[in-house]
Amino acid sequence: xxxxxxxxxxxxxxxxxxxxxxxxxxxxxxxxxxxxxxxxxxxxxxxxxxxxxxxxxxxxxxxxxxxxxxxxxxxxxxxxxxxxxxxxxxxxxxxxxxxxxxxxxxxxxxxxxxxxxxxxxxxxxxxxxxxxxxxxxxxxxxxxxxxxxxxxxxxxxxxxxxxxxxxxxxxxxxxxxxxxxxxxxxxxxxxxxxxxxxxxxxxxxxxxxxxxxxxxxxxxxxxxxxxxxxxxxxxxxxxxxxxxxxxxxxxxxxxxxxxxxxxxxxxxxxxxxxxxxxxxxxxxxxxxxxxxxxxxxxxxxxxxxxxxxxxxxxxxxxxxxxxxxxxxxxxxxxxxxxxxxxxxxxxxxxxxxxxxxxxxxxxxxxxxxxxxxxxxxxxxxx
Amino acid sequence: xxxxxxxxxxxxxxxxxxxxxxxxxxxxxxxxxxxxxxxxxxxxxxxxxxxxxxxxxxxxxxxxxxxxxxxxxxxxxxxxxxxxxxxxxxxxxxxxxxxxxxxxxxxxxxxxxxxxxxxxxxxxxxxxxxxxxxxxxxxxxxxxxxxxxxxxxxxxxxxxxxxxxxxxxxxxxxxxxxxxxxxxxxxxxxxxxxxxxxxxxxxxxxxxxxxxxxxxxxxxxxxxxxxxxxxxxxxxxxxxxxxxxxxxxxxxxxxxxxxxxxxxxxxxxxxxxxxxxxxxxxxxxxxxxxxxxxxxxxxxxxxxxxxxxxxxxxxxxxxxxxxxxxxxxxxxxxxxxxxxxxxxxxxxxxxxxxxxxxxxxxxxxxxxxxxxxxxxxxxxxx
Numbered sequence: 001x002x003x004x005x006x007x008x009x010x011x012x013x014x015x016x017x018x019x020x021x022x023x024x025x026x027x028x029x030x031x032x033x034x035x036x037x038x039x040x041x042x043x044x045x046x047x048x049x050x051x052x053x054x055x056x057x058x059x060x061x062x063x064x065x066x067x068x069x070x071x072x073x074x075x076x077x078x079x080x081x082x083x084x085x086x087x088x089x090x091x092x093x094x095x096x097x098x099x100x101x102x103x104x105x106x107x108x109x110x111x112x113x114x115x116x117x118x119x120x121x122x123x124x125x126x127x128x129x130x131x132x133x134x135x136x137x138x139x140x141x142x143x144x145x146x147x148x149x150x151x152x153x154x155x156x157x158x159x160x161x162x163x164x165x166x167x168x169x170x171x172x173x174x175x176x177x178x179x180x181x182x183x184x185x186x187x188x189x190x191x192x193x194x195x196x197x198x199x200x201x202x203x204x205x206x207x208x209x210x211x212x213x214x215x216x217x218x219x220x221x222x223x224x225x226x227x228x229x230x231x232x233x234x235x236x237x238x239x240x241x242x243x244x245x246x247x248x249x250x251x252x253x254x255x256x257x258x259x260x261x262x263x264x265x266x267x268x269x270x271x272x273x274x275x276x277x278x279x280x281x282x283x284x285x286x287x288x289x290x291x292x293x294x295x296x297x298x299x300x301x302x303x304x305x306x307x308x309x310x311x312x313x314x315x316x317x318x319x320x321x322x323x324x325x326x327x328x329x330x331x332x333x334x335x336x337x338x339x340x341x342x343x344x345x346x347x348x349x350x351x352x353x354x355x356x357x358x359x360x361x362x363x364x365x366x367x368x369x370x371x372x373x374x375x376x377x378x379x380x381x382x
Numbered sequence: 383x384x385x386x387x388x389x390x391x392x393x394x395x396x397x398x399x400x401x402x403x404x405x406x407x408x409x410x411x412x413x414x415x416x417x418x419x420x421x422x423x424x425x426x427x428x429x430x431x432x433x434x435x436x437x438x439x440x441x442x443x444x445x446x447x448x449x450x451x452x453x454x455x456x457x458x459x460x461x462x463x464x465x466x467x468x469x470x471x472x473x474x475x476x477x478x479x480x481x482x483x484x485x486x487x488x489x490x491x492x493x494x495x496x497x498x499x500x501x502x503x504x505x506x507x508x509x510x511x512x513x514x515x516x517x518x519x520x521x522x523x524x525x526x527x528x529x530x531x532x533x534x535x536x537x538x539x540x541x542x543x544x545x546x547x548x549x550x551x552x553x554x555x556x557x558x559x560x561x562x563x564x565x566x567x568x569x570x571x572x573x574x575x576x577x578x579x580x581x582x583x584x585x586x587x588x589x590x591x592x593x594x595x596x597x598x599x600x601x602x603x604x605x606x607x608x609x610x611x612x613x614x615x616x617x618x619x620x621x622x623x624x625x626x627x628x629x630x631x632x633x634x635x636x637x638x639x640x641x642x643x644x645x646x647x648x649x650x651x652x653x654x655x656x657x658x659x660x661x662x663x664x665x666x667x668x669x670x671x672x673x674x675x676x677x678x679x680x681x682x683x684x685x686x687x688x689x690x691x692x693x694x695x696x697x698x699x700x701x702x703x704x705x706x707x708x709x710x711x712x713x714x715x716x717x718x719x720x721x722x723x724x725x726x727x728x729x730x731x732x733x734x735x736x737x738x739x740x741x742x743x744x745x746x747x748x749x750x751x752x753x754x755x756x757x758x759x760x761x762x763x764x
Contacts, residue, residue, distance in 0.1 A: 056620065057746045057750075059617065059746070059749075060461070060617060060746050063749075064621075064624075069617055069618055071617060072617060072636075073460075073615075073750075074458055074460060074470075074615065075458065075459045076456055076458060077440070077441075077457045077458075077459055085456055088456075089471055092471070092475045092477075092478040093471075093474045093478075095474075097477065098474060232454075233427075233454035233455075234452075234454060235441065235454060237442075238438065238439055238442035238446050254452065254454075258454070262480075364441075364442050368439075
């Protein structure tokens, strides 16, 4: 199965727009990217990743706003892993033989006082699982312990922020398009130790779209498909007191293992990755959980600029959640929009010769992860 | 693919219980129903239908509360069609070849002031789609017009209430286990014209579970499987002003068409059905949309007692949403729990010789429907 089209809105504070506006914007760009054209009637089924929106019935808004009342739409929600899990479910739909062509969309509308408050309250105060901490604090517990046990320091977190901000400058879809220095990152106000302001990604509004096609019909749409080689979804205990080791996230390890196994690939095959940098320290820990670095060795990749554009394994060439922004339902789908461009040699921050790309989400706060592995035809250089 | 196990909690006001309690209760009954036994490690993937719960991160609660952190769980939400759409997505997962054995669960926890208020507010006040009416009022607009255009009357609605209450008396899982008379139904306080109190189903708490197995592994679990023959999901415009005809629900027509087409069956093949009687008039209209009755002829089935136990096509032998209660995420899955029993000849209100069963949900309020068609080996009689 392949991705034959991809598009997204800019991420940002779209105060005047709702899901009903953002979805058609992302879909239009996606449809226009299909080399041989896409007719709406080609779409047979849809999966819609939406997490915290308060705009109304999500599946219905998608069908309505695209003018496709005949389209069966399933909403998938899996915390911050929603986007890549929507892709995974669409893949199952097509692989089952029920559909040849499926639409995957992800969107969220959080920059609105009411819904933002609801999202935080939901996480901190949920009836059965009262974490008692909002999202940054939940992730900070992991990273604080990680900095204690590993040689990594707050400087390494700052270097990741600097890298992703630099990558984001050229991305017209990114929300924070400015460079920062390590000094600025370290001097920024503390949100929750060890995260300063620049260690955190901005919750945002936005939408993203992909069109998936079964192998038999790919040529109807493009001669330059990007193949989906592997998908994985991993869970872990929700509550922090049930986690035996705060310095690794089993959800990511499980999701990556499934995706690499399905793809028949290993972490060393990956040429470019979009990793869930909701907080800088999560990108760092994820290097290890995804198999890109040895245990407690993630900081070495940062120091050697391996994960910077020009390095051996660029991570978050789009700017990541850090610079691009984070509408949870859209984020995973948007990661694959970036990889679609990368693996066709059309990205703004193009990774030369990129053939294998990996997208990764983690959320809930660290109770679920999803991984998607894509393969393009390569783009010369290398 | 087949259902090899099924179980559910009683539906009701479980004030002292949360999803973390209800899910293991339903799962235990489901696991115990697997003839040759089920080991938790047999489960490779899970789909969880949850709509309006405020208990916390749904997928994580399921994995946590069953003690299965390795299980990849996707939460599906599709308004009141959530349950049957969760089954549909699990079917795609197994049919894709990614899994041999999958768990489907549905649950909701609504009888709690905070979350109940949130659910109603969400529907009436959603940002993009401000219906401005709560759920009973939205459905009433359809039924009022239907009673105006068809020969059906409020007496027919009352007869459906009487039938489903009668069916529910024997069902130990039902919330309202008492009979009523047509006179009582007609004299009850009006909730919203034309619905009196007994035309409405009670929002409730509860959970339900199914285990699905690929054909190749079915005999590891049972010699009496119930096969899934068809699934369908249909959408329609969300807002009432965009509906061209209030007396039929295109979402149901679309879902049924897909499911019957996949099954290679027609409505006349169905022996027993669980139909979404959130309101009595919706069961009536759905007879027509599902193809059980001709246009504006639904009331004839009621008058002739065709849809009562003992009739030609018993509908809602479980008592339906009307008597059983309606935890939206659980409802569709629980319908298939009832059909699993019916198609194995083990139901409390057994339909003699039942071989083909159909489950139907509609919601959003009438913007989405899901249909599942099951086939058993028959059970002698008829």
